[in-house]
Amino acid sequence: MEWFSSFWATYSTLTLSLGTNVLLALSIYLTLSCGLLSVANAAFMALGAYSAAVLTLRAEVPLWIGVCAGAILAGVTALLIGRPTLRLSGVYLAMATLAFGEVVRIVILNAEQLTGGALGLNGIPQSTAWYDVALAVGLTLYVFLRLAHSHVGRTMAAIAQDETATELMGIDIRAYKLFAFVVGAGVAALAGALNAHFTFFISPNEYGFDRGVEILAMGVLGGTGSPWGAVIGAVLITLLPELLRGLGDYRPLLNGIVLIVVILYSPKGVWDLFAASRRRTKTVLAEPDSRTLTR
Amino acid sequence: MFAQQLVNAISLGAVYALFALGFTLIFGVLNVVNLAHGAIFMVGAYAALQAVLILELPLLAALLWAMAVTALAGWLLDKLIFSPLRARRAPHLAPMIATIGLAIAVNSAIQGWFGAENLRFPTATLPARVLTFGAIQITQLEIQIIVMALALMSILFWWLHRTHAGRALRGLAESAKAAALLGVPVERYFRATAVIASMLGGVAGVLIALYSNAVFPGMGQPMLHKGIAVVILGGMGDIRGALLGGFFLGCAEVFSVAYIGSTMRDAVAFGLLFAILLVRPQGLFGQAAQRRA
Numbered sequence: 139m140e141w142f143s144s145f146w147a148t149y150s151t152l153t154l155s156l157g158t159n160v161l162l163a164l165s166i167y168l169t170l171s172c173g174l175l176s177v178a179n180a181a182f183m184a185l186g187a188y189s190a191a192v193l194t195l196r197a198e199v200p201l202w203i204g205v206c207a208g209a210i211l212a213g214v215t216a217l218l219i220g221r222p223t224l225r226l227s228g229v230y231l232a233m234a235t236l237a238f239g240e241v242v243r244i245v246i247l248n249a250e251q252l253t254g255g256a257l258g259l260n261g262i263p264q265s266t267a268w269y270d271v272a273l274a275v276g277l278t279l280y281v282f283l284r285l286a287h288s289h290v291g292r293t294m295a296a297i298a299q300d301e302t303a304t305e306l307m308g309i310d311i312r313a314y315k316l317f318a319f320v321v322g323a324g325v326a327a328l329a330g331a332l333n334a335h336f337t338f339f340i341s342p343n344e345y346g347f348d349r350g351v352e353i354l355a356m357g358v359l360g361g362t363g364s365p366w367g368a369v370i371g372a373v374l375i376t377l378l379p380e381l382l383r384g385l386g387d388y389r390p391l392l393n394g395i396v397l398i399v400v401i402l403y404s405p406k407g408v409w410d411l412f413a414a415s416r417r418r419t420k421t422v423l424a425e426p427d428s429r430t431l432t433r
Numbered sequence: 434m435f436a437q438q439l440v441n442a443i444s445l446g447a448v449y450a451l452f453a454l455g456f457t458l459i460f461g462v463l464n465v466v467n468l469a470h471g472a473i474f475m476v477g478a479y480a481a482l483q484a485v486l487i488l489e490l491p492l493l494a495a496l497l498w499a500m501a502v503t504a505l506a507g508w509l510l511d512k513l514i515f516s517p518l519r520a521r522r523a524p525h526l527a528p529m530i531a532t533i534g535l536a537i538a539v540n541s542a543i544q545g546w547f548g549a550e551n552l553r554f555p556t557a558t559l560p561a562r563v564l565t566f567g568a569i570q571i572t573q574l575e576i577q578i579i580v581m582a583l584a585l586m587s588i589l590f591w592w593l594h595r596t597h598a599g600r601a602l603r604g605l606a607e608s609a610k611a612a613a614l615l616g617v618p619v620e621r622y623f624r625a626t627a628v629i630a631s632m633l634g635g636v637a638g639v640l641i642a643l644y645s646n647a648v649f650p651g652m653g654q655p656m657l658h659k660g661i662a663v664v665i666l667g668g669m670g671d672i673r674g675a676l677l678g679g680f681f682l683g684c685a686e687v688f689s690v691a692y693i694g695s696t697m698r699d700a701v702a703f704g705l706l707f708a709i710l711l712v713r714p715q716g717l718f719g720q721a722a723q724r725r726a
Contacts, residue, residue, distance in 0.1 A: 175526070222711045229466060233665045234710040237703045240658065244700040347658055351468065351533055358530045388545045394538025398514065401531045405523030 150268070154336045156376045157271035159356065161329035163368035164278050165322040166357035171291070172318035173298030175228060177350040178235035179326040181242040182212040184345030186327025187334035188246060188253055191262045194335070201265040205331040212327030216320040224315045227301070239350055246342045258341030259334075266335040274332060278325055282365040294318060326353075359400060361407025370408050374400075436569050438691050439684075444575040446683025447582035448640045452656060453663035453675040454586065455633035460664065461671065462606045462626045463515060464525075469532040470634050470660060471653030472539040473510075477503045477635025478642035478652060479543060485558055492558060492643070496581075499639045500632050507631025510535070511624045519623075536653070544650040552648040559643065578640045585636060586676060589629075593672065602626065662706050 146153075162179060169176045186208030193204040223234050246253050253259065285291045296304045297311050305311050334340045352375065360371020378396060382389045404411050452474060459467040480502040484495035514531050562573040593599035605612040605622050613619045641656065642648045663682050667674025682702060689701040 226710065229460075230665075230710065232466075233661060234707060236658075236661065237665070237707040237710060240703040241700060241707060244703065248700070347654070354526075355530055355533055358526050388541055390541035391538045391545065394534040394536070394541065397534030397537065398531050401523075401527050401534065402514070402517055405518060405521055405527035 151336065152376070152380060154266060154268065154271050155333070156373065157268075157275050158329040158333040159372040159376045160275050160369050161278060161325055161332075162353045163356040163360060163372035164282055164365055165325035165329065166353050167360075167362065167365055167368035168282065168318050168325070169322040170357055170362045171286070171298060172294040172315055173227075173301065174224070174315060174318060175232040176235045176319065176322070177232055177347075177354055178216075178239050179322060179353050180345045180347075180350035181235075181239035182216065182323040182326040183330030183333070183349070183353075184242055184246060184342070185212045185215060186330035187340050187345070188259070188330075189327075190331035191259050191334045191340060192252060194263055194265070195259065195261070201263075201270065201335060204335075205328060208331040209324040209327045212323040213320050216323035217316065220316045220319045221312075224312065224319060236347065236350065239345075239347065243342050243346050246345075253342070256342065258339055260339050262334055262338045262340065264336055264338050266332050271332055274328055278328075279365055279369070286365060290314070290317075355397065359397065359407055361409025361413075363406070363409055363413055367407050367409030374408065434568075434691075438687050440569055440571050440575070442684040442687040443680065444578050444644070444683075445687060446680035447579050448637050448644070448679075449659055449663050449683050450676045450679025451582045451585060451633055451640070452637035453660045453667070453679050454589065454672065455630035455637070456660045457664045457667070457671065457675040458626055458630040458633070462602060463511075463528075463623055465515060465528040465532070467510075467532050467630070468529060468657065469510065469535040469539065470630075471657030472536040473503050473506050473631045473634045473653075474638035474641075474656050475543065475650065475653035476506055476539065477638030478648045479547065480635070481639040481642065482552055482554060482648050485554060492560075496636065496639050499635050503635025503638075504628045504632045506635075507628040508624065510631065511627035515623065515627065516620065540650055540653070547650070549650055553646050554643065554648075559646065574643060578644060581636070581640065585633065589633075590672070598622075659702070662702055665706055666709060 162183065165179050165182075166176070169179070186205070188208075189211045190201075190204035190208040193199045193207055194201065199207075219238060223231065223238070226234055247256055249255070293304070293309055293314055296307075296309070297314055301311055330345075356371035356375045357368055358371070359374060360369065361367030374396075378393055379389055382392050400408065452470070455473075456467060456470045459465055459470070477499040481492075481495040481499040484490045484498040485492070488495075488498075490498065510532075514535065515528055518528050518531065560573040560577065564571050564573065564576070591599075593603060601612065601617045602622055602625075604615070605617055605619060609619055612622075637656075638652075641652070659682060663678040664675060665678075666681055667676070667678025685702055685705060686698055690698050693701065
């Protein structure tokens with residue numbers, strides 16, 4: 139097992155990051171599968187990370203209590219802002235969630251007593267072990283896969299395709315959207331809390347627009363048709379910078395180019411390349427509606 | 434004090450409006466959230482700086498050079514990214530993700546080529562006169578910025594509302610299909626829009642670079658956030674909205690710094706934005722999205 143210990147010594151952070159990125163990608167998969175274009179997951183990640191970190195640092199609670207507290211806080215926040223915000227759709231929802239994310243980041247930045255402000259929180263106990271992340275990822279993936287093929291999952295897919303028709307069938311779309319939003323927030327917070335406990339330093343800038351955009355990119359790049367798409371997207375976006383390590387400063391350059399090329403040749407995401415062969419695609423002649431997210 | 438802050442707000446707001454105009458043009462006409470607009474803004478700033486440093490051009494010529502460079506960038510953006518995605522009937526989000534990739538790539542390229550540090554215009558090249566009107570002090574640079582921004586916006590307005598091509602563009606923004614049926618060369622107009630929008634972004638970049646005398650690879654990002662905020666305030670896809678939203682945000686920022694404190698500056702802007710989205714999500718001038726049953 140010697141190669142494993144040396145592998146782990148070098149790549150433990152990367153592997154754990156991969157795990158939390160998969161969780162983040164899954165959280166946005168859930169919101170996207172309901173037709174919600176939300177960039178707020180970075181903010182929920184921040185809420186989860188900061189609440190768990192503050193609890194473990196100041197009150198010395200065990201890891202999973204902190205994580206659960208973070209997830210609950212994020213869930214409650216999502217519930218509170220979800221009700222008014224989810225009336226919006228499409229790009230307006232994206233912008234509202236973006237604005238919300240920035241407000242969260244700035245509040246964290248200014249609440250210096252609690253959160254350390256711009257200097258961030260240092261010395262968070264490194265209590266995340268690989269099995270914590272593996273458990274979280276496995277459980278979430280399993281639940282989402284079952285959800286996708288269940289009554290709830292199909293309803294959300296219907297909402298994503300055509301809200302009006304779904305509503306006319308007597309389905310309470312507000313409740314389903316809120317469900318997707320809140321659960322997505324909880325999963326993102328879970329990822330954030332776990333992430334904070336192996337990077338041992340967090341600062342508000344990590345959870346801004348760039349992170350939100352990165353999460354969205356993971357979701358869309360991998361493909362929104364299935365939770366596996368989220369996994370693929372997370373793997374691509376996490377590992378690509380590592381594989382390109384030799385390029386130094388120009389690494390993000392190739393990263394960006396790869397992103398562009400993948401989108402150009404597989405606009406529905408990488409998962410679509412696998413799924414397309416198993417599916418006949420119908421071309422629908424329709425005016426591009428800025429509110430629907432076509433799969 | 435108030436009048437002085439108002440002057441600052443107007444000059445800052447004018448540049449915000451210019452940047453937001455480019456952003457909203459691409460959204461309104463091409464239906465794409467162009468997250469690479471900040472990168473193009475930055476390219477404009479660098480182009481002007483290099484023109485001054487290497488080619489030793491006067492400022493106006495450097496501005497024109499930056500406009501040419503960013504116009505080319507916009508042309509490439511549409512030709513290489515937006516146009517193929519349109520042809521492939523890509524889902525709505527795909528072009529946005531591609532622009533994310535482009536922004537990352539361009540940022541990295543600029544950083545690798547020019548370095549990450551703050552570059553400055555040589556002090557000799559910057560206009561230095563300060564004019565005083567009673568209690569208000571305004572620099573020559575601020576006046577030039579306001580004039581340039583307002584001039585460009587007026588030209589754009591005139592073009593959109595008084596020429597045949599402008600009318601075609603407005604029709605295209607309403608419905609690409611209908612415009613095509615009426616004989617408007619849609620692809621050509623899309624390309625032209627990308628070029629014009631990028632040019633406006635580039636000019637905004639040069640103006641901000643001169644205003645703050647700081648050119649660095651990350652300068653596009655915060656500007657992009659503000660551009661998004663302006664466009665939401667004013668209404669997505671609406672030109673007057675971008676204009677008013679820009680001035681509104683400029684005022685909100687300057688006054689919150691003056692009367693509240695600089696740390697909460699962004700919080701005020703985004704908090705306001707969030708509140709407006711809840712009350713009137715289409716912004717001041719936007720149209721509420723029609724339900725198509």
